[in-house]
Amino acid sequence: MRSAVLAIALAACSPPDHGPRWRAAGNASPRDGGTLRFATSDQVVTLDPAIEYDQISGYIVHALHDTLVGYEPGGTALVPHLAASWRVSPDGLDYTFALRDGIVFADGSPITAESFLAAFARVRAAADSPFQPFLANVASVSAPDPHALAFHLAKADASFVYVLAMPFAAPHRDGSDTTSGPFVLERWDPGVRVVLRKNTRYWDAAHVHLDAIEMAENVPRDVQFLMFERGDLDTVEGLALADYLWIQDQPAWQPFVHVRATLNSYGSRMNVRQKPFDDRRVRQALNYALDKQHSVKLLGGAAIASHGILPPGVLGRDDTLAPYPHDPAKARELLAAAGYPGGFDIEYMIIDDDEAERLAGSLQHDLGEAGVRVHITELSIAMYAAALASKDGPAFAKAGWIADYPDPASFFDGCFHTRAISDEGTTNFAFYSNPELDALLDSARAEPDPARRAALYRRAEHIVYDDAPWLWDYHQETVEVTQPYVRDYEPHPVWLRDYTHAWLDLDGDGERVTR
């Protein structure tokens, strides 16, 4: 007993060394081979690119499928993938893609222009495909020859090429489930794990170094972190705040902590069709009442305060706009002017997880200072999503938006265009309808000149800033920690996890080198 106490006391006194257990072997050039292992807290829903629209399934679907165009490694610029090049007609209505020579599916059969037509036909035929709206503007798509693909749009759309980088636009061979991406599916035990193996027939296989990727499903976040520390995982993403705080205290880990801005905006929707949010002054008051720096702090600093829907780096973001300042007095003033001198009681719906709870606790406190008494309702993610998309859901609710591609249209049109409103499946969570904004967004989408386009979106930024259909809060950054031997990897702003070009710096026997 006494020795046990002594051991604990000694452990508490000795300098903490919780650095990585392994180090990079030090290969000068990328080493081929090895399996990269990671885990997710949820599970793959489907691997069908015509249906898949969630983050976890997306990691795998993206690794399995390639598209005409893709993103540069680690960035958001479009580069040719299965297409060698493309041309746009001066009126912005016709897009012609020339396919890369010699591209084949994983089973060796050739990828031709027909393969893409088959994919679009599948999306159009699938009743449950969420991607039909993305093709609504495509008047016709044809294959002038086996190596060329021609799109004719009904209206000009400057963001159209981004759409073709989404996995649903990957080539498909009828009667087969063969794929075109850097990896092929080796094994999927639903709810347990997915194993991918390198596709040696991939057109860019020379730059794919991993032999395999293994993703474990349904592993809670804190468990993932423990597994990572033990060395059972090679990378861990989406750290719980406690783990993020802990690893920041470990100097030896710092080079392997990747913090990266991604395409999102978080806040709270205020249903403008319901009282008290039908009054703009109330919505502005709440924006003044919330201290966004509190949210940033409660996210461990891995976020920036937001003034609107567009995160930094996206075309059309107006960086001269500052987030609403924290000003409870001004908030009270606006509430009084709107006829709520004593504030009001309001239900606030969130997902039942620790992070959402923490942020809601702070919001409740801040709004309370302005006289708004917030009552928090926590729901499971499925119930929350249904209530958020329904006109009868709570008027005040946590909301977030993750863009499909790095273009302002993917933020604005889905969130604030009147077209995005529907009674039970709205993505315009605030039910915000403004003809002036709609017209602006429509002309911005069609505008081919980037500078003029940016100016239009800056005007849109000001409109939603002033009208405040959301309680703007923050843009969250993704935090991923990799083992030191994971090389040439950064989280991707669009895909988050994209290990196509990553490699494992192991010794000659393929073993990890102990630090």
Next chain:
Amino acid sequence: MLARRIARRLLAHRGAAVGAILAVALVAIAAVGPAITSHDPEAVDVDHGLSTRGAPRSPSAGEALGTDQLGRDVWARVVAAAPATLGIALAATALALAFGFAVGLAAGLAGRWVDGALMRLVELVLAFPYLLLAILLAALLHGTSLASSGLPVVLALAAVGWPLVARVTRGKAMAIARCDYVHAARALGATPLRVSLRHVLPNLTGVAIAIGVPVLADTLLAESTLNWLGLGPTPSWGRMMYEGREYYRVAPWLMLAPGLAIVGAVVALHLIGDAVRDSLDPKGDHA
């Protein structure tokens, strides 16, 4: 004479002394709690209650038990949670004792089919995993207007606590019913009601105390489990542990403070329970 001997044994019991001190301390904290801390248990303080990086503050002179994930004072929250936590456990135990006593007495004295039916019911409830039953009951009551009170948890805990009481009471009641003085009372024409109230019940007081204390301890533990799962009023010790669980390395006090409060309360009750049982035991003088 007997009462005095029991009291003497109890006072001389070392475990009882420790348990009593712990229990008195906890009850005192629960009773005068708000007066012994200057912090508001609900006061979120992101600006000053957290480090610049957003970590809870460690225990210091200003905050004896540090702050939690929202910068709230942990000591103030442990104290604020005490009355509700202990109150719910006491209420649930009282209910379980009352109901268990009634059932046990009826079964023990009536015998035959009444006994058979009631004991099968007891076995049914005992066979059902208590946690599942409690969660089910609490979840069913959660949607009602009673949700914001501690009532769902009280009822759930009472519903799982009574069968043990009923069983012990039944055994004891049957034994007493066979005693000569009960036969004598019956022979003198006493009604069954008078027999049970006047002759059997008073002799069950010791049993009530002996079983009530450990039931209270078990109830407190089960209550903390339900709190951990998100049921019952907040703050509660169990919920505080849940909220602090991920911080076990950066802010261990978030789990330790409410955890020690639970352990302290349960240990105190068990020590007292042991002492009570020992002192009521006519065969031994363990003091």
